Amino acid sequence: MNFFARQDQARRQSRRLVILFVLAVAAIVLAVNLVFLLFFGGMGKVSSPGSLAAGLGMATALTLGIIGFGSLYRLASLRQGGAAVALGLGGTPVPEDTHDFHYRRLRNVVEEIAIASGVPVPQLFVLEHEAGINAFAAGYAPSDAAVAVTRGALDRLNRDELQGVIAHEFSHVLNGDMRLNIRLMGVLFGILVLAVVGRKILVHGRGARGKNGAPVLVAALALMIIGYVGLFFGRLIKAGVSRQREYLADASAVQFTRQTKGLSGALKKIAGVPEGSRLGNPDTEEVAHMLFGDGVGFSSMFATHPPIVDRIQALEPSFRPAMLADLQARYQMHPPSGLDEDMALGLAPSPPPLPGDATELAVTPPAVVAQVGAPASDDYVRAGALVGAVPETLRTAAHDREEAVPLLLGLLMAAPGPVRERQQFELSARHDERVARQALDYAERLADLPRMLHLPLAAMAMPALRKRPRPELERFMDSCFALSHADGRISLFEYCLGRLLRVQVRDALDPAGAWVPGHRHLSRCAPQAVNLLAVLAQAGHSDPAAAMRAYLAGMARVYPRMDAPYRPPTDVLAALDEAWPVLDELEPVGKELLVEGLVAAVSHDGRLSVAEAELLRVACACLHCPLPPLLER
Structure with a gap:
C-alpha cells in the first residue's frame, strides 16, 4: 500500500x-x-x-x-x-537551541526522520511527569504536527529504540492518521x-x-x-478505528529505520519495566487511540492497541510470551538506561558523501511514486548526512527564534543583480532594517550551499518560525510571495520553495483548515495539470524539441487520450499560482498519476541531475506529496 x-x-x-x-x-x-x-x-x-x-x-x-x-x-x-493536545496533557516544549543531552538527542532523531520523510520538523514536547514509555503525534497536517514523548521514553530507550518509536509516530503523520485521531x-x-x-x-x-x-x-x-x-x-x-493502524505504523517504522531491533527493543522495555506504557494523567483515555503504547489498560474488547506480545512477534517471530518473565526480572534488577546503552553501542559509522548538483540520477516514474511518503532505510542515512553537511552557523540560525525568518528569506534571494536589488527593496518595505540586512547576509552565506541542503534547512527552521507572532508570520508569507515573484525572473526552484514555505506557514496558522486528501477528479484539472507538465518539461530540458518530447511523455501517463499540444505558458508564475490550489484538491489516485507524469516530464531520458531532483521534490511538496531525499535506488 x-x-x-x-x-x-x-x-x-x-x-x-x-x-x-x-x-x-x-x-x-x-x-x-x-x-x-x-x-x-x-x-x-x-x-x-x-x-x-x-x-x-x-x-x-x-x-x-x-x-x-x-x-x-x-x-x-x-x-x-497538535500543540494544543500536547499542552493539554502537560507537555513541556523542547527548545530549538536546547543544551540538555536528552532533549538534544530527541531533536536530532526527529530532525533526521523529518528530513528523510520530506516534511517540516514538528513541534516537540516532553511529558516530564510520566515515567511510562510512550509517545504520540497529533495535529491536522504535517505542517502543524506535534510529537510528544514521555520522560520514561527519554530515560529508558537507547537511540535506536527512540528512532523506532519516533518513526512509528511519523508514519501516523504521513498516513493521514493524525487528522482522524x-x-x-x-x-x-x-x-x-x-x-x-x-x-x-x-x-x-x-x-x-x-x-x-x-x-x-x-x-x-x-x-x-x-x-x-x-x-x-x-x-x-x-x-x-485505531487497532489495525498500529500494526501498519510498526511496519512503516521498520521501513524507516532499516532494522527491527530498535522498535522491538522499545516494545520489550514497555513489557518489562513496571511502569509499562501507562500514563498517570486523568485525561489519558481521551488520547488513548493516538499513543504509541496502551496508556490506559483497556480489556481486549476496548483495546486501542494490539497485545504487546503480538506486536513484538510481528517484528521478531521467534519471540515467545514466556520470555516476558525474564525481561521483567532483568529490568527489575537493572532498570534500563538509554544513555548507558548508547555509550556501550558506540558511534554509528559516518554516512556516505552527498552527490553534487550536477550528478545524474537514474530514476523511473513508478519507482519515484512508490517513494512518496514512504522513506526507506537509505533515506534515513541520507538525512543524517544532510543534517551533518549543513554548516553549524546555519543550523544554529535555523533553531533560533529571531534568526529563522531572515534565514528562510535568504534562501529565496536570487543571485546578485537587478532581481536581488528588487527583492531587497521588497523586504525593506515589509520588514525592519535588521531583517532585510540579515536576509541579504544569509543569502551571501547560502550562495555556495548545495541545492540538496535547502529543503532540509527550511524543514529545520519551521519549529522556530512557528513561534513568531501571527502578524509577523503573515508578513513572512507576503514576503515569500514578493521574493518569489520579483520581476518574474527568479528561478523555478526558488519560486516553488517560496510557495512551499507559504503553504506550510498557512497550515500552521490555521491547523483545522489545513490540507486534507481531495475529491477533485483528474479530468476537472486538465488545464492546470497541462500547464504544470509543460513548465517542468521546459525546466528539465534546454532543447525545445527535447522538452516537447518530455512533455508528451508526461501527458501519456496523465492524459493518454488527450490531444494537447506543447505550449508552455507565457507567464509561468501566474500559471503556476493558478494551478497549485486546484491540483492540491485532486483525489489520491489522480494525484498519483500526476506525480508520475511530472517525473516523466523532468526526466524523459531516465536521468536527472540533483538540481532537477530537488525541483521535483519541492514541486511535489507543494502538492502535499512529500518525497524523501534519495530518489535514486
Whole structure:
C-alpha cells in the first residue's frame, strides 16, 4: 500500500467514523426517549398523546443539542492543532537551541526522520511527569504536527529504540492518521458530555429534598447511565478505528529505520519495566487511540492497541510470551538506561558523501511514486548526512527564534543583480532594517550551499518560525510571495520553495483548515495539470524539441487520450499560482498519476541531475506529496 492508497484509506476511515458516530448518537437518543417514556408516559405524568410526542421531540432535540455542542466545543478547543493536545496533557516544549543531552538527542532523531520523510520538523514536547514509555503525534497536517514523548521514553530507550518509536509516530503523520485521531477526540467528547452533565447534576443536587427534587435526581442518574452507554460505544469506535493502524505504523517504522531491533527493543522495555506504557494523567483515555503504547489498560474488547506480545512477534517471530518473565526480572534488577546503552553501542559509522548538483540520477516514474511518503532505510542515512553537511552557523540560525525568518528569506534571494536589488527593496518595505540586512547576509552565506541542503534547512527552521507572532508570520508569507515573484525572473526552484514555505506557514496558522486528501477528479484539472507538465518539461530540458518530447511523455501517463499540444505558458508564475490550489484538491489516485507524469516530464531520458531532483521534490511538496531525499535506488 503506497502513500496515495493510505491517503484514500484515511479518507474512507473518516467516512466510517462519521457513520459510527451517527449510529452511537442514534442509540443514545433512543435510550433517552425510552427513559422519557418510562418515567413520564408510564407514570401518567403526560396528559395526552400530543404532549407525549412533543416531550419526545424536546428530549431528542435537547440530547442532540448537548452532543453537538460538546463535539463542536472540543473541536474548537483543538483548532490550534497538535500543540494544543500536547499542552493539554502537560507537555513541556523542547527548545530549538536546547543544551540538555536528552532533549538534544530527541531533536536530532526527529530532525533526521523529518528530513528523510520530506516534511517540516514538528513541534516537540516532553511529558516530564510520566515515567511510562510512550509517545504520540497529533495535529491536522504535517505542517502543524506535534510529537510528544514521555520522560520514561527519554530515560529508558537507547537511540535506536527512540528512532523506532519516533518513526512509528511519523508514519501516523504521513498516513493521514493524525487528522482522524484529533477529530475522533472531538466527536467522542460530545458523546461523553451526557455522562458529565448527569454526574454534575447529581453532585450539586444532593441537597435537593422532597418530591420536587427527586425527579431531577432520577433524571440525572438516568442521564449519567446513558452517558456511560455512550462511553461504551465511544471506546468501541476508538478500538475499531485505531487497532489495525498500529500494526501498519510498526511496519512503516521498520521501513524507516532499516532494522527491527530498535522498535522491538522499545516494545520489550514497555513489557518489562513496571511502569509499562501507562500514563498517570486523568485525561489519558481521551488520547488513548493516538499513543504509541496502551496508556490506559483497556480489556481486549476496548483495546486501542494490539497485545504487546503480538506486536513484538510481528517484528521478531521467534519471540515467545514466556520470555516476558525474564525481561521483567532483568529490568527489575537493572532498570534500563538509554544513555548507558548508547555509550556501550558506540558511534554509528559516518554516512556516505552527498552527490553534487550536477550528478545524474537514474530514476523511473513508478519507482519515484512508490517513494512518496514512504522513506526507506537509505533515506534515513541520507538525512543524517544532510543534517551533518549543513554548516553549524546555519543550523544554529535555523533553531533560533529571531534568526529563522531572515534565514528562510535568504534562501529565496536570487543571485546578485537587478532581481536581488528588487527583492531587497521588497523586504525593506515589509520588514525592519535588521531583517532585510540579515536576509541579504544569509543569502551571501547560502550562495555556495548545495541545492540538496535547502529543503532540509527550511524543514529545520519551521519549529522556530512557528513561534513568531501571527502578524509577523503573515508578513513572512507576503514576503515569500514578493521574493518569489520579483520581476518574474527568479528561478523555478526558488519560486516553488517560496510557495512551499507559504503553504506550510498557512497550515500552521490555521491547523483545522489545513490540507486534507481531495475529491477533485483528474479530468476537472486538465488545464492546470497541462500547464504544470509543460513548465517542468521546459525546466528539465534546454532543447525545445527535447522538452516537447518530455512533455508528451508526461501527458501519456496523465492524459493518454488527450490531444494537447506543447505550449508552455507565457507567464509561468501566474500559471503556476493558478494551478497549485486546484491540483492540491485532486483525489489520491489522480494525484498519483500526476506525480508520475511530472517525473516523466523532468526526466524523459531516465536521468536527472540533483538540481532537477530537488525541483521535483519541492514541486511535489507543494502538492502535499512529500518525497524523501534519495530518489535514486
